[in-house]
Amino acid sequence: MSIQFTDNISTAAKRDILDLAQKIGSFQQGDIADEAFRKFRLTRGVYGQRQPGVQMIRIKLPHGRITADQLIRIADLSDKYATGNLHATTRQDIQLHFVKLADSPQLWADLEDANITLKEACGNTVRNVTGSARAGIDPLEPFDITPYAHTIFDYFLRNPICQDMGRKFKISVSSSEKDSAYGYMHDVGLIARIQDGKRGFKVMLGGGLGAQPFSAQTAFEFLEEDQVIPFIEGVIRVFDRYGERQKRHKARMKYLLNDIGLEELLQRIADETPALRVKSYEVDNNAGNSLFETPPAERLDAPAPSIIEGDDQFDRWLKTNVFEQKQAGWYSVQLRVLLGDMHSDTARALAQIVKQYAADDIRVTVNQGYLLRFVKPEDLPAIYQALNALGLAEPGFDTTADITTCPGTDTCNLAISSSYGITRALEQMMHDEFPDLVFNDDIKIKISGCMNGCGQHSVANIGYHGSSLKNGAYVLPALQVLLGGGFNGKGEGLIADKVIKIPAKRGPDSLRYLLRDFEANTFDGEYYSDYYARQGKNYFYQLLKPLADLKTLVNSDYIDWDHTEQYVTEVGIGECASVLIDLVATTLTEASEKLGWAREALSESRWSDALYHTYNVFITGARAALMSRDVPTNTQHGIVSDFDKTFVGTPDFHQAEGEFKALVFSINKQEPSEEFARRFIAQGEAFLQAVQAYREVQIEQEGLPELQALTQALDS
Structure with missing residues (x-):
C-alpha cells in the first residue's frame, strides 16, 4: 500500500x-x-x-x-x-x-498534512481533551484555559503510560464555575480558578456515563496550574496498574474510585510521584496557537450591533446565538447544527465566511455546533445573511430546542433504536408547539441510541436513550426516559434518574407532557432539575405512565423513526468474526514489540518513557506465562502478584517469593534516569527471554497449544 x-x-x-x-x-x-x-x-x-x-x-x-x-x-x-x-x-x-x-x-x-491527527481518537487511550468552546472570550472566565487543554492533549499523545489501558480515559477543562465542559462526568474534570492571585483548577475524579453513570468526586478545590499535568499522569498510572481489564463494563476509572475510595486513590497517586516524567509543568500561554489567529484587542469605540428592520428571525438569532465577548466591542456567533451533521459544501462555504468575518479559530462545541469568534458588531447582519443562506442561522443555540444526539442505528454497532429520527420529530414538535423554547437555556435535551451515552443523556434535564419493548411475540422500538440531570439552580452537576420506558413513537407525546407540566406547575425562575427534585420521581412516572400502556399500541408503534419496515432488535454486524489464535504466542509478540519501543526511547534519552515501556514488557510477559498455565489474568497489579504465586521457586524463573513484584514495581520507587532505564530494560529483556524459553519447553513437552476462539468485544 x-x-x-x-x-x-x-x-x-x-x-x-x-x-x-x-x-x-x-x-x-x-x-x-x-x-x-x-x-x-x-x-x-x-x-x-x-x-x-x-x-x-x-x-x-x-x-x-x-x-x-x-x-x-x-x-x-x-x-x-x-x-x-x-x-x-x-x-x-x-x-x-x-x-x-x-x-x-x-x-x-x-x-x-493539515496538522490534524487520528491518533488515540478511539480505543483504550486518553481520548480527545474537551474544553469550553468560549475559552479565551468568556466574560465569566478567570483566565483562558485554551493553552491548558492543548498542552494536556499534547502531553499525553503517544505517551507510553496510556497506550494500552483497560478502558478509555476522558479529560475536560472548563472555563468557569458553570462547568460548560461537564467536568463532573469525566475521569478527570478541571475547572479554572484563581486563588491568592495564582492560577489553578478545581480537580474532579471518577465521573462517567454509560449504563451506570457516576458523578465525579472532588479531589482538590484548588490545585496550582503547574501541578495539574503531573497529577493527571499519576492518575493514569494508577488506573493503568489497578484498573479492571476483564469485565469490560467495570473497567472505567469510576469503578476503581468506587472500589478503593478517594483517600486510597489519592495515596496511590502520590506514591507514583518519584516515577513521574515531570514533577512540575509550566504551561506556555501560547501553546497550540501557531495555526490560529492572534486575538484582536478590545474595540472600546465599537458601534452597537446593527439590526435588520422587519426581520423577526434575525432578532431571535441575535438574542440566542450571539453574545458579546470579554473583549469589548467583539462578538461571537454560535451555529446550531441539526444532528451535528454538516455537508461538505456547507463546510467549505462556512470556512469562507470565517475568513471574511471572523477570527481564524473555529470551535466545535460539546452540543455539536460551532462557535465563531471576534466578529465585528457592524458585520452581524451580513454574517447572519451568509449563514442563513447555508441553513446555519437557526436561532436557539444550546437551548431546549437544540437537541444533542448520537448517530444511533444509522451507523453505530451498539445502537438499539434510531436517534436521528426521534431527534427530528422532537425538534419539529417544539418548533410547531413551543416556539419560545429557543429562548430557554435551562432545559437541555440529549438523546443516545443505547445506554452507553454518546449523546450524554444521563446529564440532560430531559434525556432519552434507545431501547426495546416486548409485547407478546413482537418487539417494538422504545425510549428510556431520564429526568433531573444536568445543572440545577445552584450550578451543581447531577445525574438523571431513569423514570419510565415508553414506545419510541410516543416520544413527542412524552416531551409534550413534560413541557406542559413544567409550564403549569413550576415556580417563577425555578430550574428544571430543581422542579424535578421537588416533585419527585414517582410524580413523573405517574405523569408518563399512560404512554407506557402497551394495550393501546397501533401498527406504527412497531416501526422505528426514519424506517418503514417492522422493527427487529439487532446489534449491527460485528467489526470482526470469531477467529482461532494462539493467545500466548500473540501476547509474547506484543511483549517483544514493547521491548522494541523501550529500546527506542532509551536511544532518544527518554528515560521515563523507556521505563514505562519496559514495565509493560514485564506485565505482558507475565500475562503470557500465566495464560500458558490457564491462570486467569486481570489487573496489572494482580498479574504481578499471580506470577509471583504461580512461578515462585520454579526452575524456569529462579525467583524467591516477592522478588518479581519488587522488581516490577520498582518503577515508581526512584527517579527516571539513564542508569535506572538501562538496568530496567536489561532486566526486562532477560525476563522476556526466560518466558519465551519457558514457553518453548512447555510446547516441547505438551505439544502445540489448542487454538482458542477469540470473539470481538466492541469499544464505545
Missing part, C-alpha cells in the same frame, strides 16, 4: 500511518488476528460501523479547535473518501462515515 506524504508530516505521524498500512495488509492476508487488529486500529481513530466493510473515522480535534483551512481539508477528504458529511460529536471531534479500510492510511496522511 503506497502512501503519499508531504514535508508537513512529522516523523512520528509518518511511522504511525505506515504502521497502520502495514497492519491492514497483514490483516487482509490473514496474518493478524481480527481482535488484535481491531484493538490496533481503534487507537488510530478507525472504528467499525454497523454496515459491513466500511469504517467510521474519528478526527481528533483538541478541545474542538480548528482553522478555516482545516475545515476545508476535512470537507474535501469527506468528499474523496466518505459521504460528504461531517458529523460533529459531543467530544468536539468530527467523524467521517462509510470510509473503506484501505483508504484510511492515506486519509490520515492527508489530515496530518
